[in-house]
Amino acid sequence: MNLVRAWLSWLAFAVVLSVAAGARAQAAADADEGPSHLIFPAQRLPLRFSHAGHLAIPSVTCTRCHVPRAPRPDGGDDLLPREATCAGCHPVDRAHPSTIAQSPRGGCDLCHEGWTAAAPMRVARVEVPVPNLHFAHARHADVACERCHATVRTVRLATRLELPGMRVCIACHRPGGARDACVVCHVTQPDGRLRTRFEDGVMNPPRWMTGLHHDADFWVGHRASAAQDATRCAVCHSDGECAECHDGRARDRRTHPNDYVTAHAVDARMNGDRCGSCHRASTFCANCHQRVGVAPSSPVSARGFGRFHPPAAVWTSAPVTSQHHGVEARRSMRSCTSCHSEQDCVTCHASRTRGGGGFSPHPPSFMARCGSLLRASERPCAACHDDLDALRMRCR
Amino acid sequence: MASPARGFDAELTADTNASAWQVRGPAGAAVLSLRRLTQTLTLAGATRPDDPRDPVLRVRARLRIDSDFGTSCQPGTDACLDELNASRASEFAPLFARRAVDLPYAYVELAGLGRGAVDLRAGRQLLVDPLGFFLFDGVLARLNVARVASVEAYAGYETRAGFPLSNGRFERDGLLRADRADWDRSLATSVLDRAAAPAVGASLDVHPSSRVEGRFSWRRVWSADGVVEESVAARGAVALGSVARLYAEAVYVVPLATVSLGTAGIEGYPARGGRWTVEVSRVRPVFDLTSIWASFWIDPTDELRAAYSTPVGRGNDLSLAAWGRRYALDAETLPNHPADVAAPYNGGASASFRRRRDRWDLAVRAAFEGGDLGVRGNADAELRAWVVRGVMRVDAMLSFVHVRDALRPDRALDGVGVVAGVMFPLGRIAQLAVSLEDDVNGIVGQRIRAMSVLQLRNIP
Numbered sequence: 001m002n003l004v005r006a007w008l009s010w011l012a013f014a015v016v017l018s019v020a021a022g023a024r025a026q027a028a029a030d031a032d033e034g035p036s037h038l039i040f041p042a043q044r045l046p047l048r049f050s051h052a053g054h055l056a057i058p059s060v061t062c063t064r065c066h067v068p069r070a071p072r073p074d075g076g077d078d079l080l081p082r083e084a085t086c087a088g089c090h091p092v093d094r095a096h097p098s099t100i101a102q103s104p105r106g107g108c109d110l111c112h113e114g115w116t117a118a119a120p121m122r123v124a125r126v127e128v129p130v131p132n133l134h135f136a137h138a139r140h141a142d143v144a145c146e147r148c149h150a151t152v153r154t155v156r157l158a159t160r161l162e163l164p165g166m167r168v169c170i171a172c173h174r175p176g177g178a179r180d181a182c183v184v185c186h187v188t189q190p191d192g193r194l195r196t197r198f199e200d201g202v203m204n205p206p207r208w209m210t211g212l213h214h215d216a217d218f219w220v221g222h223r224a225s226a227a228q229d230a231t232r233c234a235v236c237h238s239d240g241e242c243a244e245c246h247d248g249r250a251r252d253r254r255t256h257p258n259d260y261v262t263a264h265a266v267d268a269r270m271n272g273d274r275c276g277s278c279h280r281a282s283t284f285c286a287n288c289h290q291r292v293g294v295a296p297s298s299p300v301s302a303r304g305f306g307r308f309h310p311p312a313a314v315w316t317s318a319p320v321t322s323q324h325h326g327v328e329a330r331r332s333m334r335s336c337t338s339c340h341s342e343q344d345c346v347t348c349h350a351s352r353t354r355g356g357g358g359f360s361p362h363p364p365s366f367m368a369r370c371g372s373l374l375r376a377s378e379r380p381c382a383a384c385h386d387d388l389d390a391l392r393m394r395c396r
Numbered sequence: 397m398a399s400p401a402r403g404f405d406a407e408l409t410a411d412t413n414a415s416a417w418q419v420r421g422p423a424g425a426a427v428l429s430l431r432r433l434t435q436t437l438t439l440a441g442a443t444r445p446d447d448p449r450d451p452v453l454r455v456r457a458r459l460r461i462d463s464d465f466g467t468s469c470q471p472g473t474d475a476c477l478d479e480l481n482a483s484r485a486s487e488f489a490p491l492f493a494r495r496a497v498d499l500p501y502a503y504v505e506l507a508g509l510g511r512g513a514v515d516l517r518a519g520r521q522l523l524v525d526p527l528g529f530f531l532f533d534g535v536l537a538r539l540n541v542a543r544v545a546s547v548e549a550y551a552g553y554e555t556r557a558g559f560p561l562s563n564g565r566f567e568r569d570g571l572l573r574a575d576r577a578d579w580d581r582s583l584a585t586s587v588l589d590r591a592a593a594p595a596v597g598a599s600l601d602v603h604p605s606s607r608v609e610g611r612f613s614w615r616r617v618w619s620a621d622g623v624v625e626e627s628v629a630a631r632g633a634v635a636l637g638s639v640a641r642l643y644a645e646a647v648y649v650v651p652l653a654t655v656s657l658g659t660a661g662i663e664g665y666p667a668r669g670g671r672w673t674v675e676v677s678r679v680r681p682v683f684d685l686t687s688i689w690a691s692f693w694i695d696p697t698d699e700l701r702a703a704y705s706t707p708v709g710r711g712n713d714l715s716l717a718a719w720g721r722r723y724a725l726d727a728e729t730l731p732n733h734p735a736d737v738a739a740p741y742n743g744g745a746s747a748s749f750r751r752r753r754d755r756w757d758l759a760v761r762a763a764f765e766g767g768d769l770g771v772r773g774n775a776d777a778e779l780r781a782w783v784v785r786g787v788m789r790v791d792a793m794l795s796f797v798h799v800r801d802a803l804r805p806d807r808a809l810d811g812v813g814v815v816a817g818v819m820f821p822l823g824r825i826a827q828l829a830v831s832l833e834d835d836v837n838g839i840v841g842q843r844i845r846a847m848s849v850l851q852l853r854n855i856p
Binding site: 175176179181183184189190191192193199200201202207208210211213215216217220221224226227228229230231233238239240242243246247248249250251253254257258259261262263265266267269270271272273276280281282283284286288291292297308310322323327328329330331333334336337341342343345346361362363366368369370372373375376377378379380381383384 | 409417419420428434436448449452456460523524525526538557564567572585586601606611622624625633635638641643659679681687688689690691692693695705746750754768770771774776795797800803804807813840843
């Protein structure tokens with residue numbers, strides 16, 4: 001009953017905590033759901049402009065204002081119209097900036113928000129950071145502008161929301177279509193992998209890429225993605241990232257929070273196979289267990305710290321109960337190997353002719369497949385059995 | 397004809413990770429002060445062809461030095477553990493190494509030969525496939541067939557402990573291997589002599605359409621004394637439109653005639669984003685066939701797991717999961733079995749929330765599992781925030797843990813832990829992170845753990 005109460009308390013705590021955090025986040029969510037901020041960083045556009053209004057004029061086309069020029073020094077594709085482009089229709093007299101031309105209307109404040117006659121030569125700066133992307137409008141000249149900037153005819157000021165998301169790109173950059181390698185568009189690191197870390201955060205596969213988006217629990221089940229196609233992971237991740245965690249040398253606080261060294265035993269007991277994805281019981285675990293004196297193979301100088309297992313009356317003696325070591329071993333053999341060497345088991349489980357107790361550790365159906373094991377290796381059989389010829393006869 | 401590569405870009409990275417902490421033995425008496433310094437040197441380079449369809453030459457290598465400076469003496473006495481030392485058998489700890497140098501991987505790859513048709517790789521490489529991790533020294537070739545399939549074949553030697561620059565991390569569990577050439581044969585008889593293990597394997601990866609994918613893997617390893625480890629695996633997935641995906645996986649160990657892993661599940665993608673999963677799995681651990689454990693009675697563990705992840709606004713993720721686990725003991729086959737030996741069950745649930753912003757990340761996690769085998773609950777909150785962007789970041793974590801072990805009631809534990817740290821970028825090529833952790837619980841009292849990580853990148 002206490003267990004149920006504790007279970008429910010923790011569950012309620014977890015759900016309340018998470019839902020509260022989620023609700024809080026939802027309430028504060030940014031309304032801007034446009035393309036990735038990492039690919040297209042935030043812009044500053046202190047301008048007044050209406051694409052809808054301009055494109056409604058028959059003589060105005062996209063390329064009338066957005067004329068491709070040489071790439072910017074920082075690598076960006078520069079299509080932003082300059083003052084001269086606008087001034088073709090909206091004349092500005094720089095010598096007398098306060099003078100407002102008519103038909104069509106001119107003057108600095110027509111386009112520049114915050115312009116005042118008091119500071120006629122000062123306007124707020126337009127900031128359009130270079131996208132973290134390889135892209136050249138010139139190479140896409142045969143594609144209609146609105147195929148990528150679909151909403152531009154309906155908006156006033158075109159912002160980053162009018163920039164295309166990845167789904168638009170892969171409509172053409174797909175297998176069998178335009179070049180579809182990730183590196184065609186994404187910027188890379190010196191070693192050829194995609195650059196995923198930017199000043200504003202870490203790039204993550206989009207949610208619509210089924211099974212690849214790294215959500216909050218992705219690390220729990222990422223094995224499936226890696227097992228299916230590790231080369232897909234390698235587009236962004238290095239071998240070092242796998243090795244760093246999966247060889248168990250560096251501690252990750254996300255998986256091992258708090259005083260995990262003291263608390264780990266129950267995890268190993270409940271789900272020891274999960275430990276095995278980063279730790280090899282026979283070496284990593286055994287090393288420490290030996291050192292702190294809990295393993296039977298610990299040096300004499302490290303032992304004598306008391307008994308770790310339950311009393312022998314329930315742990316090793318008959319009758320077998322749920323706390324018997326045989327039951328625990330069948331369920332969690334990896335835990336056994338984290339302390340014990342083969343010899344510890346052979347002492348009792350060897351045949352009587354070998355001086356053991358003759359307690360068979362084999363499963364009931366073992367005779368049906370012991371032949372293939374014996375053919376694979378005689379060594380483990382010979383640890384407990386004397387007469388291997390007799391075994392060969394029995395295990396055909 | 398392939399155009400010439402524009403050049404070769406390489407990045408050299410050096411990480412130095414120092415930590416100091418204390419460990420108390422399970423019986424509560426020994427307190428060991430441990431100090432570890434782990435240094436890794438990583439090289440990653442690639443050619444940059446003008447045309448992405450041209451071949452790319454990649455070089456990847458990592459060298460690690462793991463130094464253990466911690467005390468290994470029983471407090472209050474002069475009894476100490478030592479590395480191999482025949483003259484002090486009582487203090488001998490065969491796994492205790494003051495310094496370990498290993499090469500986690502080091503290979504050269506020529507990718508995309510023949511307009512993407514062939515990839516070749518040679519050297520020490522970590523393979524990831526449905527059979528699990530496999531670290532080997534050898535060659536691998538991958539043939540990509542008309543965008544719908546690829547065939548991978550490899551051959552070499554499994555990287556096993558006892559050889560220079562090898563720690564045997566990805567060997568199957570069950571045995572210790574070492575170079576015993578200089579050992580006294582009476583010492584640590586449970587440790588086997590090192591022995592080369594030739595290996596071959598192949599995989600077929602098929603993806604006939606964007607909706608179907610499958611992978612079949614086979615591997616064979618010849619250990620010492622003629623032991624042959626052989627496994628096959630298959631996994632596949634079928635998309636049901638854009639709303640769901642079915643998947644399944646199985647690993648079969650040939651000499652044991654045993655399925656060591658079976659998984660089947662369905663994953664759904666709600667229209668507003670997010671993902672839900674329902675999965676059943678059965679796992680039966682398999683040990684090194686050279687060891688006695690491979691022929692022991694080992695029961696499988698079954699798990700049913702349901703999970704749901706959803707976005708909650710830009711940059712926020714919420715994940716919920718629940719699972720039930722059955723340890724499939726077969727009471728009827730137990731000799732002298734009493735009524736209380738039945739399959740134990742455990743169940744649990746977890747919730748994770750992550751909020752990522754330009755200047756800070758917040759993660760909140762809570763999990764609880766309880767049942768016949770014990771109880772474990774934990775709740776953590778982790779914050780990373782730039783105090784001065786690009787100059788100093790503060791890392792903090794608060795965690796609670798609750799443990800009850802039905803088998804060992806004296807190991808009951810309730811604890812709280814606090815971590816505080818700072819990270820400083822040092823120019824464009826380095827960063828230094830320092831953290832201090834303070835954990836308090838009823839078993840060990842108060843324990844401090846200090847960690848520092850220095851990373852140097854793009855070393856000219």
